[in-house]
Amino acid sequence: MAKSNDVAVKPRKKGKGINGTNTIQLYSLAAIPAFLVFVFSYIPMFGIIIAFKNYRFDTGIFNSPWVGLDNLKVFLASDDFARIAYNTISMNLLFMLVGTTCAVLLAVVLFEITARKAVKTYQTILITPNFLSWVVVGYMGYAILHPTSGVANSIIQMFGGKPINWYAEPGYWPWILTIASEWKGVGMSSVVYYASLMGIDASLFEAAKIDGANRLQVAWHITIPQLVPVIVVLSILRVGNIFRGDFGLFYQMSRNVADLYETTDVMDTYIFRVMRIFGDFSLSSAAGLMQSVVGFITVVVTNFIVKFIDPEKSLF
Amino acid sequence: MKKFLAIVLAMLMVLSVCTACSKSGGDNGEITLTWYVPGDKYPDTALVVEELNKITMEKIGCKIDLQFIDTGSFQERMNMNMASNSDYDLTFVGYLNQFEPAASKGGLMQLDELLKLAPGITETIPEYIRNSGVYMGKTYAIPNMQITAYALAATTPKEYADAFKKATGKDVTTFTNSLQYEDYMEFVKANYPGVYPMRTSYGMGSFRSQDEGWDAKDPFFRTPLNGGSFYQLYKDSENKKFKVINGFKEEELTHARMRADKLHEYFKKGWIRQDIDSVLDEEAELKQKKYALWYGTYKPGMDGEASNRYGWETVSTRISSVSIGSASATMVGIGANCKHPEEAIKFIELMNTDKEAYNLVCFGIEGKHYNKVGDERIELVEGSGYNPNASWKFGNQFNAYRLPGQPDDVWEQTIEFNNLGYEMSKVNPDVTTLGFTFNQEDIKSTVTKVSEIDNKYMAKKHGSKDPATYWDQMLAEADAAGNQIIIDEYQKQLDAFFEEHPEKLAEIVW
């Protein structure tokens, strides 16, 4: 690498800032990606005005008549809004709660297994669903939940229960979606916790053992507390997206069955539907803007909290 | 790393060149019309288009670029095409790429002036059918001629119907009422385990009767609006007036609750499959004779077509009176930003009047995609490279060759049936075919709200839920969403329409 004997000889070149950084070169590196962001993210932003217009195809974005906040009012006043907002937020909270618990438990259990080779194999299997698209997972869900030929009802009937018409009973869906989301993601999210457990100083455990603590006590008093900072930071980061639903999950798993909207309709599926079925670009745009604004507020707030807890983790 | 960077830079350069040149070709004064049609893409489409272009170059002086877009994406793609002011020329309009939103938001070109250049269209398509493509008194789309009169048909596999006749002596072809099929369904349930006695894709609309007069009282059970189930038109013969009503409330007029209760009763009896709410496609099982009874639009020659399709025979019976229907499900429109509207309208004319060009698009090239077995009768070549198999997508279906299973005079019969429907329209008029459009612009948000409610309860109308558990709630929700506002607005516009066109009111037989 550096030849130390040259150090003193080399004069500092022009254009270099403190510590040798070259501002122009740094800007030039950032130029192309920043330009792409400008083209594909900033230029289309003029479309936000659709939310304040009665969008007509023939007059286009700029010449359609202004309607002010009417679209937003229509959206906020509709019964849909309350339902969708509730679904989006409550499902996200549910995913967060169940997801974190499952991932932490899984990580602790894996950590307790001493055969490292086996752990590797387990992890490979547990991570696999993460590689699937929701389209494919939706197919799997169908094979399980199909009312007459699905596996779930076969099992229920085997034990003498009454088959359940899954795709007609919205009440089950928060849990079905949670399970699907966990099935697909728990392996991957446990990896983080597992890795931070691996980083814990081994002497802590030794000391506990000498003190005569049993496995459960060690897990409860040492292992899990070590994870708390990670849990907190990851959860806070997720709060920023509390008003966004994973479109694939909600749309593909529920097969977009109207009867399930009561519990499966979230912001993202609603925006999609309003645009597709009703062709109402103004309303869907207003809903999208609403989502952005709420997202913006939550992110700014959570970023503030993160900054408070761990400045290194804050985003800006 | 340097090599890597070089590759990346090279790629970016290639890209910039590519995007600059990709779409600039074909600008040598020749006119090419882009035509979007929903459907699978076929390997031989280019060959067919090449043949078609020979005809169009000669007759209207332009070429056609026929683009099939996947059925499932058609609505989205056309939404985006319209929303982005794309300058495409022709598009399918109807059950996909819906007419009302497209016309009301300015996605389609207004055709009234252009129609003067294409007399073939006005000559072949009667005004009452063309009215399906009229929005607020202006024409925006041209319907593809096909069956437009409407009647409900009950279809049964011949095997089950024959067995039923043998066992009970009852002949389903003499039935005139949906309820008469109850014995039949019971018979199927008892004798054919694994067969669903009734398919309910028509939901509550399955219940019709020619003799008990339910359907005469609600001729407008199918209104072409989003959320339409909550407002229907009732012909008030006593006061010689049309009344807009909430069909779910006015039980004595529409029997809506009775129909819903009936469906649920059938469901409980096991005549309707228990997983009805989540069934997406019934076609596979239909083919395997898994359904013993289903309802659909009556069509002359429908049994021949069905047997050709499924490989076994069916028996269809018309169980409702004939009324005038709408042709709005299958139309052709011209894009609002089309650069060559004159050629485009002439092409629509060609598809409605020129047998050769039309059949070429429908069935492909003779000897390659189909073989002639009679003067106007063909057989499709199995597994050929062009098989849209849906002549209603392209133009005047009455010019189409006959396929196996269709009688020689299938189109004559259909025209006759349409005429019958038109005659009946004096008694059972449909305001859309009179040229009336319900302008929803000012009450858009209410319509959206009500149609969301309609959407929500749609599945329940297939029979799986007991109406007692949701009926009142549904009505309350619709009322809360402002259903009455829609009804009042509809009534107001309708009254204004008839005031403006008293001659249309005068034609009606009360």
Added chain:
Amino acid sequence: MIKSRSSIVSQIILNTIIIILCCIIIYPFLLVVGASFTEEKALVEFGYNIIPAKASLKAYEYVFKNPAAILNAYKITFIFSVMRMVLAVLLQAMIAYPLTKKMLKGRAGLSFYLYFTMLFGGGMVPSYILITQYLHLDDTIWVYVIPMLVSPWNIFMMRTFFAGIPNAIIESAYIDGANEYRIFFTMILPLSKPILAYIALTTFLGAWNDWNTSMLYINDDSLISLQYLLQRIMKNLEVLQNAQAMGVDISTLQNASEIPGETVRMAMAVVVAGPALVVFPFFQKYFVRGITVGSVKG
């Protein structure tokens, strides 16, 4: 290490728990595979099962009747996934590196410039207009690549990682006369392999599972992506259902050939997802390492 009796017992219990969990994870895969090898009639009659009630290869015969379409979708999807992966990693790293320079003027502004796009977007219409009418990327392979190269989230992950590279190494390079390009390409990138590999893989995975782009921008069947091939079947079915709900007589509309039976759909799912599932686990260690360094500074 001497293992006590109780620890052996607890090991057995823990391993059993995980093995059961693994079975739960694997089960749906087997179910779909099983269904794809079942005869259509048997599926309706006996329901879904891992072991076909009546085995049949019919579904695969149907799927591979025209293997060119699937093979081509594989090829296209692979090509654009690789392109997106390579370009995305490089470009995102190029902007992430300057963001680590605390003294760089406008650094906070640039961060915010990126961050803002995570929250606000113009929606589909303007993007569609931009891509189809100005950039003319529709019906080209580039539409899968270029619009999705830069994700702020990835950039911030990279930034965090780059910032963790010991300053002394970079300092000595400056002193050695290296310019920023050289430092970036010969030091930052090689030292950041774990995060680059992770972002490369997630980008690849995202591209591999992309169906939306095909739906919106591709009309040329030789350019459609693998997932769209699968999604298309579902969408065609949905349209029929909607038409039905609108009161349109679907018997006149539907084209029997467009709707394959359930076993065929399952076979399609196997064909589309199968190979990826065999290949991706080989890269597991990169995922594991990447997600670790990315979200928890380790």
